[in-house]
Every structure is written in structure tokens, then in C-alpha cells.
Amino acid sequence: MEILIKNGYVYDPINRINGERVDIAIKDGKIVSTDLIDTRRAKVIDAKNKTVMPGGVDIHSHIAGPKVTAGRLMRPEDHYKVFMRAIPGVRRSGTGRTTPSTNLIGYKYARMGWTTVVEPATPPLETRHTHEELDDIPIIDKLCFPLFDSNWLLLDYIQDKEYEKGAALLAYLLYAVKGYAIKLVAPGAAEAWGYGKGVGLDIDDAIPGYDLTPREIIRGLCRINEMLKLPHTIHVHCNRLGFPGNYETTLKTMDAVSDLASEDRPVIHITHVQFTGYTGWSWDTLGTGAEEIARYMNTHRHVSLDLGQIVFGDATTMTADAPLEFVLHHLAPGKWSGSDVEAETAAGIVPLRYRKRSYANAMQWCIGLEVALLVQDAWRVIPTTDHPNAGRFTRYPWLIAWLMSRRAREKVLKRVNRRAASRAILPTLDREYSLYEVAIATRAAPAKLLGLKHKGHLGIGADADVVIYDIDPKSIDPSKDHAEVTNAFRRAAYTIKGGKIVVKNGEIVKHVYGKTYCLKPCVPHDLLESVVEEIKPKFREWYSVSLENYIIGEHEIRKPEVIPVETLLK
């Protein structure tokens, strides 16, 4: 199928197109040169007075896996009021607000014009489950990040500083579970939780049972990541998340690997930094650490981050930071789920509600936006809501409005806790993102940070994931007309995925399945064999499944896209 999008104002930061009128041609699922299109047969879309962007890329959103399903299971009430009816031949049905069912996830992302999403935390032993769920999410392309910071097999190598073997093992495990990047969540906290400990574990605290601190784990995995030359950096949820005063730990975490950066690119990605950006020593004295974090970001280029922006209303916190969830269970009495995963990691899930009149919640809301507005480099600051922890991903259109319009921010600030509004820096910040910066932050930058060469841009050879928004950059002033901006991003005029039109006027018109990206890092055969032989007896002793059955076959995934990676291992 051939498509020609004419007359649209294109925002393609990777190819430095800033709102010019460019025609975009699509053929066989890819962007091609316009002269390859037969305009008599092609579907011609007139994007006059509209904005054209690459499909959105969400670098961190909990959409699939055992903890997501555990979240759904404990919140049937989250599914009674929000639902979508099936339209036979067009779309399937679904339910759920903060823990939507799989079809709803795909459709709701597509309706906003997002086409690639990362599930950022999957326990390796149960990643087969994650892939089954990802396979049932329609339209979007997917990736998942397995958790490695409390992995018994890896911790031995890191403790003994055997980085080459550690890298070989990690490459083996990463391909075994068909993952894409190395995820750390409050490194070491999951291991401590096996003892019932780990609340507030800080970066230089000892991890029970090991001669290791979280800092050493972060550095060890960072080195391994660099040795394997994985397309994304280590993806880190900092220690002491949620604790007042934790911004210091965040800065230490960022700085912990500053010497491991060689080229002018990030070596660490700090995720949902809002949750780890607090000054103060209690919930009443919670303050913003955004300035300090932004200062570091503006003077160091080896760090990227995403926001984890709060959205007021219902949320469901779900993370591998099980000790934190135990604390939340006490702060927000009600339901609490948790799961330990043998020899690897843990999880906790607690429903939460963010309230405007709460001092702490209002402060949290300000902090995320402050970071986004104070960090100058839009290529290293990604807006997310850490769905569904800080808010649901369906609120991105509002988040974009808050970035683009001071007025939109003030509208919210007027109704939040007064003390928070007076203590936050946000009211003093004038900066407003341009449409170009929004395109960077939500498309170009995350694609680049993930190393996905065919995503996030509309150059020749890119995947034909294209969105047309009903925004006329010539006539709209996003600062004033932020409500229009929100509406436009809520319901894309067109979403094209892999060269197929899947959304028209904000409604799903086609149910298709995207690809799942995973990596196959190349490890020299002898090294790999010796490492596997070494871990086999440990595996047998520690795990409750056989190594053979731990490994996920490519044929088990609907549309796997295995990317080989040339590593530095000899």
C-alpha cells in the first residue's frame, strides 16, 4: 500500500525539519522518496494546515508482564467504568483506567499517535509472560527491559569484578529472554527484600549477603553495558525512591558512572526522576530538588532522564522496588500485592490517588515539570508518567500542554495546595516548549536514546510510523490555545503504523500487530560456553526451572525483530 501525505507541516528533528511543508511518501511500510510513489494508485492524504510528526516513542511505561496483570487482578473496580466495545472487524473490546487491558493499551496509544512503547521492567524468569502480553497489545511496536540488578548469577561476577564473564552472561540472558536493555530498580533492594529488608536502601549501603553496594552494581552493569555496546544505556530507577531528601542519591547515581563515559553520549538513563528528586526530610517538608538535578544535567552530558510526571487522580503504583511498595502500603492503607522472583528480583503494587490539595502530591506535580523546563537539552529529557505509577499514559496530551503553555500550568497551580504552589519553583518558570521541542522530546530523542535507527524520524528508510495532528502551527498559539493542543494530541487525525492507516479522526480503523524488538549481542563462542558451564550448577541449585526451559524461543513471539549487536568482547 502506498500513501502520500501532502501539504503537512513536518516536525522531524533528527532530520532537522522544523515545521516546513514537506510531502511524506510511504511504500511497503517504509518512508520512501516521493518520486517512488504512483500518485494515481496511492492513498493521498491532504494534511493541509496540519502537523505531521513521526509516531511517538514511549521510553518507559508499564504495559505488560506479571506485575501489570497482578495490578489488573487486584483492581477489578478499575475496570467497571472504563471500557470499549468491540466493533467486529475493526477493533476488539477492553476495560480499565489505570490498568487497562491489552487491546485498550494499543488503541489508546495509537489514538494519541504513539507507535513504539517500552515495557521497562520485566523479571527475566517471567518474561515469557511479558512477551505474551506484549503480543496481545495491538498496533504499537514493543520492547522490554529485563531486570538485572539483583540477579544472583550476575552479582557473583560483579562482586568478583569479572566483567568480561558478566558481560557474556548478561548477553546470554538478554537474548534468552528476548530483552532489549539492562534495567536496574533501586539496585539491590529486591535482594534485600528477600530478607524483608531494603526500605530506604541507599547507594552506598551494604546489600545483605553480598560484598556489594548499589553503587558497585550500577558501575558494574554500566561497564558491562559499554562492553556489549547495547543500543540503550543502563536504565536506572534510583535508590531511595519516594523518600524526602532523595535527590542526593539521584545525583550520586548520575555521578557514579561519570568516569565510564567515553564519547559524547549518555551512559546512564535515570528514569522517573520526579520520584527521586526531593529535598526535605519528611512529607511535610518535601521540597524540589529539580534545580540541583537540572544543574547536573546541564553540566554533564552522560546522563539522560525521563520525568515520571504526576497526573492528579487515580494511579496504580507498580514497581520492582518492593520495599518501597511496602512503605506505600502503610502510607495509603488498602490493597497491597507483591511478588518475589527467585534469584532475580521482586515486585510490589499499591493503588494510589494523587490529590491536588495534598501538599506532597502538589509538590510532586511541580517537580516533574520543573526538571523538564530547567534542563536545556531537550534530547535528554523525556516526558513520561511512568504509567501507571505517576499517572496514566492517556494524560500525555495534558502533559504536552503543560510543557508548551505557562497558562496551562497556571490553571492547575491555581487549584493545588497553596503551600506547595508557594514553595515550588514552577510558578517562576517561563519556558514553553515549542512544537519542535515536543517532537524532540516525544519522538526523536527517545528513539535516539534507545538506538532505534528507524524510529522517531521521517527520513528515507525510516519505519512508516507517522502521525498527523490537527494543529495548524501557523494559526495556533500553543501558549494560549493549550486546550486545542490537548485535544489535538488526544485524538490524532491520522495514525499510520508500518505503512497502514490504523487511526482516523481519533478512532481505531484497523487492528494490526506490531513487532517486538530484542537484541542478540555477539559473544565469542568459547567465552560463552565457559560462562554457561560455570553457571549451570548454580542455576540448578537456585532456580526451580531447568535452564533449557528458561530460554524463550523466537518462535514464541508473534513478530520478533532480533537485532544483532557487535560487542567489544573477544
Place this chain on the structure above:
Amino acid sequence: MSGIILKLITGRTLDQGKALETGKFARDYKESTAICEIDSGDLRKLSVKSGSNIKVKTAYGEVVVRAVASKASHAGVIFIPMGPWANAVTDSNTHGSGMPTLKGIQATLESTSEPVPSIVDLIREVSRKSVKVRISSSAAPSSSEYTLSNVGCSFCGCVCDDIEITVKDSKIVRAKRACPIGMTKFLNYQLERQTKPIVRKQGKLVETSIDEAINMAADILVNAKYPILYGWSSTSNGAMRLGVELAELVGCVVDNTAVMCHGPTFLGTHQTGIVTATLGQIKNRADLIVYWGCNPANAHLRHMIRYSALAKGRFVPEGRKGRKVIAVDVRPTSTSKMADMFVRVDSGMDYELLTSLRMALKDYEIEAPSVAGVDRETIIEMADMLMSAKFGVIFFGVGITMSVGKNRNVEEAIKLVQDLNEWTKFVIMPMRGHFNVAGTNAVMTWLTGFPYAIDFSRGYPIYDPGITTVTDILARGEADAALIVASDPVSHFPRDLVERLSSIPTIVIDPRWTPTATIADVFIPSVYIGIECEGTVYRMDKVPLRLKKVVDPPQEVLSDEELLTMLIERVREKIRR
């Protein structure tokens, strides 16, 4: 007849488990399942001889079974293994929970000279359709010999994946390391099979083509206004996905066997969440194991050696010696025999015992000298043991979910574990029965938002166990057609639900000619997951495993996934017209 009031409980036994794999129409099944275990003292009081026939009566029916003297003592409690004989006297009323009451039923019994009915007799007593048995064995397609290792077992929720299978002439001849029940399945799966589609035409059973059977099945589903799609727990996740798609397309109810087993566990989880772990974590760390209302020695045979009481783990290298084991049950069992402490709880009073433990933890005064038949000192001692564990776990089974209180019992157990986390590390885990009941629940949860009992009649998922559960729908005669996949409700539903099922057009997809197939209008044979085709299943702790294909299936027999795909296509065509 004596005036002793007895409490009837039902459940799994080792012999019943093996026998259902060798065939439900065969003699072994009747010998092992049409029995009633009675305390020796009660036998004497009732003047009944062990080995003689007795008639068991409850408010819900009566059945003749063979009396067996129990080796253990459990005065006042009688036990009939789960199956069609037990279900002649169980209560189909779910009391708003979706789960019939299968434990703690008031019963009387008397000697009788009547014979023990066969399974076909039992079905005929209630069935509105004529009951026929059409079993054969599958032929071996080819000749070869090979051994496969790390094969996963497709019987119970343990899904042991260390089995070594030897195949000779396309028959499995050895299943090394499998437990007796798993081994029985591997060695006997080809018994009581029917490899041709069979349909009921004018009361007669006729062999037909897959295409015609699919066509008739599609007609049944499309013409019905409120069909139910039930079973699923013994097939793969791939098949379950198609089941959900089919239910959405037809606009009907889809439900799995959790409704009869751990449905109440979901209802409890909805209220409190659940704090759990994978089985390897238990193996490696747990130094206190509580088996509450479950009997792994009978129903999950390798659970203890692979994952729990007897397992050797990283921080518990001494295995059993490094652990304390508590068993809580209404009567002594093979599991309680190997426990350090056996707590005998009154039937239907688990909720109260759990509450007393929660109260003991918080130092609230327990006024009564005993609760649920357990004296206060024992309760406090048990609470102390729980609090002083380094890592404790409660494994619970249908002893809690099926007896009075049901979902609220589970809720209280989860709350106890959540409370214990104030003192020490504690988790809880349901002992899921079938090898993929957990997986099919997970598939339904991520596709619809709800774990089972989903009603698509309005075009989107609606959930309300007690109303949308298949048990309640059948009890009220609300279903007008049924598709049963990989399950045998005729053997395991209370009798009046079997009657309802027999009065509506029924499609059965199963590798075997099961007792449910005897009342089918359309029977389509399928292949065994984990033996004749690959499939993803979830263990009881939801660890996902990919079962292997070990032998080729019989010729022309398709997998559940292939059949459901065909059925969906055909239904779609018919709806379009």
C-alpha cells in the same frame, strides 16, 4: 440408620488422580473414586463394615458408594474423592461466590444393599440426552526411539519441568522423575480416546468430518443467545486467547475451572491484593511452611521435594531439617503426618482461626478458650512460630476456598500474611490444581481486565462472580448452549448443574471421550498440550513455561488452537450473513 451428623468433604487423592488418567470409564476410577473414607470409630457407631456399600445422603441428593475405614482418626468428618459420586450429594448453590459448596456439607449415611452405580449410570440419572460411550485408542503412527529431557509435566500446577521421557514406537514408555500421577498420564494418555469427530443426529452418534463438526458447532454458537465457553485449564494460553476472541465475537460468557477451585482466591485478591513469591524463592529461603487446607502429598506430589518442605535451597541447604512445617486441616492427612505441628480446625471455621491468629499477632484479647476447635494456647504458639520465622509461607488449597466463607477465608488468610510482614518476611500462595489454570486466568485478565467469568453479551467484558460465573448461570438455567474445551464438568460439577448442561446443545473439544462427551451434541477430538503439541502454560506460581511436543499426534487430529481458529472463522462467516 444412626443419628450421627457427619460433615462431608471432597478432594483429591493419589489413587483418584492416577485413575482419572487411566480412564474415567474404567474400573480403577470407580474403585478409587466411588468410596467414602470414614473414621473407624464412626464406622463402629454406625454399625457399618469397611468395604460394604453405604448410601450417603445430604440435602442435595444421595449416592451409593463403598465405605472405607480411614487410617487416620477424624470423627465426624467423612471424605469422598472429588468426582461424579461426590457430586451427587454436593450443593450447587454458590451463595453469590460462583463456587459451589463442596466441603463441610451435612450428611448422614446408612448401610445399603444397593450396588454402587457406574459413572454412566450416574450421568444417565440426570441427563436429558441419551448417554453414549465411544472410546477407542489412538494408533501409533510411526516407529522410532528417542529420549527427551527437561520435559514439562502437564498434570498439576507443579509443572515439574525435569522429566525425562523415553519414546519407543511413538509411545511414551518411560517418564523418569515424574510423580505417580504424572507418570500415569504420560504412559496412559492414549486411553479412552476418540480420534474422529462425532455428532449427535436424531439422537444417534455419527462420525463425521472436522469441517462438518466445526460447522455444526458454529451453528450452535451463532443460534444461541447466551452460550457459555467453559474449561480451558488443561489447554495452552494460545488456545485461551482464541477462546476469549470467540466469546467476544459470539457475545457470550467465557469461564475456566477456577470457578470450581480458586475463584474465591481471586475474589479475595480483589479486596486485599496478594503477597506472594515464585516457588524457587520458597525453596531457597523459606524456613517455615504452612500447608493450610491443602494436601500436596496427595494432589501435588513433588511439591514438597521440589519447592517446599523437603526441598534443599541456597539458604536452607539442610532441606527438611532447616524448616518447620505446620499443617492445618479438618482431618489428618498424608501431608499433616510429616508436619511438625498439625492443627485440626473445625470444618467451615477457617475464617475464625485466621482471625484468631491475626488477633494474637496484635495482642488483642481472645476471650474464648478455644476457637474453631483449636485451643487458645495452640493459637498463640502457632502465632509465635509464624512471627519468629525468617521467611514464612502459607500454601493454601481448596480446603479454604471451598468451605464456608470461601472468598472471605482467602481474604483473611492474605490479611494475616500482610500483617505478618510487620514482623518478618511472609508470603502466601494458592495451590492451583490444573497445570494451566493459572495461565488461562492470566490470559483472561490481560485481555479483558478480569480473571474468569467474563460476560461479553453486551460487546465488552462484564464481570460479577455469583452472576456471570458458569456455575450460577447453569444453576438458574440461563445458558442455552455450551462449548467445553479441555475439561470434564460432567465429572466435577454438582449433579444438578450436570443436568442443566445436558439439556442444552453442547460442543466438546477434548483429546479424550470424557464423561462430558457422553452428553455432547458435537465432539471434536484434539491433541494433548505438552505431549502432542507445544504450548505455553503457567505454573501455580505463574512462572511461564513452554511445554514441549514429545510425540506426534494421531493423524488428522488437530490442536485446540487450530480447531478454535477454524471455529472463529466459521462463526465470523455466519454472523456476517
Place this chain on the structure above:
Amino acid sequence: MKLKEIRLRLKYDFKVPIDVRCVSPDVFAGKGIDDIGNLQVYEGNRARILKDLFIIEGEVGKTPSETQITIEGGSPKLRWIGYRMNGGKISVEGDVGHYAAARMHSGIIEVQGNAGSRLGAKMEGGNVEVFGNAGDHAGAYYWGEKPGMGMKGGTIVIHGNAGSEIGGGMSKGTILVEGNVGQLPGIDMTGGRIDIEGDCEGKPGARMKGGRITILGRVPMILLSFYINNIVESTTIGPKKVRVEGPFYLFQGDVMANIRCGGRFYVSARSNPHLKPYEKFLS
């Protein structure tokens, strides 16, 4: 204000569940008979219209409060009758199925026969009267909802028996059962009252934080998380606050739900001689 009556007669015996949430005075009021006949209903998964299922005769008022809907006969398959009803009257001469009076705001519903489950679920006002038996979860919350999300107002009177978990999660309102009830009445209740003239099968008031339960008949046991507080001479039951002579044991609890034991539970001493040992805790 004269009540206008519209009568619905079942055209045939329903087998599958019928969703008749349109049968409500505020939906009917001011409409012509033709329009009423064209209202959408569901028979299983089939979209139908009301006149496919019922013969409709009579007239409706201009406002809900002038409208009475009478169903001649009834069926246990009829679901959602009077859903979100706001005024007027529904009279069913036979049985109804599940969800009758769910989320009702005001008005009157009378059922001569039996009702199914979730009668008056999450209702906020109005009066429901069932002359036969009711199923489970009357006046209750839905699965997963927290305490207090059940019935928020109004009254439910059941002349026959009721099932399990009635008044689950209720925060206000009154439920009166003249017959017996099943297990766990008043579970998770935070307010309101449940009065039971017959027996209770067990576990009354589990997890209650507030409100009151009265049982005139027999209850096999009191939950151990309740503490006896007093013996009272008499108490009142029902929406009309009829006085009944005791003595009644007054228990307070559930200490596991709230250490303040805000729930009150009155149980007849005469019907429950086996509870006499509790008297020793009074001093």
C-alpha cells in the same frame, strides 16, 4: 397527583438473561406507548425492543412520580429493573432477576415474588420491598470496592429469606429481612442498619467498622473479634423503628477492621442460649 399505570405482560417464558434497565418510571415518563415499545432491551446477546418481549398497555404520567409500571407476572431472568430509578413506582407481580433497584435514587419498587442477587446494589434512596426471597449481595458493593461503597441510602425490606453478604460495604440505609439470612451479613459495613428477624447462618458483621446489625433469631457463633458490651432490654428494627422486646446482647466490633469497634451488633438472648457464657465478660 394521580398515578398513571402502564402494564407490561410477558409474551413468553424467558430463558436467557434479559436486560430491561429501560423499565423505570423516569425512562417511561412523558413517552408515548409506541416509543416505550421501541426502547432497547437485550435478550442474552441479542438487541431487541421492549415490545418484542412484552405486551404493553396503559398510560404513563408526564413525570416519573406520576408513573407506575406494573409487570404482570415476572421472571427470574429479568435483570436491572429500576436501575438508577428516580421516582415513581414499579410493581412486579412475580419474580425478578439480578440487579433489581441497583443504584436506585428514589421511588418505590415492589416485588411480589422472589428477587435475584444484588438487589438494591449501591442504592442511594427509595424503597424496595420483596415479598418472597432475595438472593445474595442485597444492598452491597461490587467486587474489589472498599468498605462504604455499598448501599448509601433508602430501604430494602425482604419478607422472605435473603442470601449471603447482604449489606456488604453499606454506609447508610436500612435493610430489613423478616426471614433468615445466609453468611456474612454486613461484611465491610461502615454505617446503616441491617435487621434480621430470622436466623443467620454465620459470621455476622465481619469487618464492620460502623453501623448496626440486629438478629432476632439464631446465630451459631459470634466472631471472636467482637466484644460484648452490654445487655439491653429492647431495641428497634426496620424502617419504621418497631420496638422489639429483648433482652439483647450488644456486641461491638470488628476490632480487626477498626480498633475503635464502631460496629454494633444486637443479638437476641432468648433465641441464643448458647451465647450465655458471654455474660461473664460483663462487669
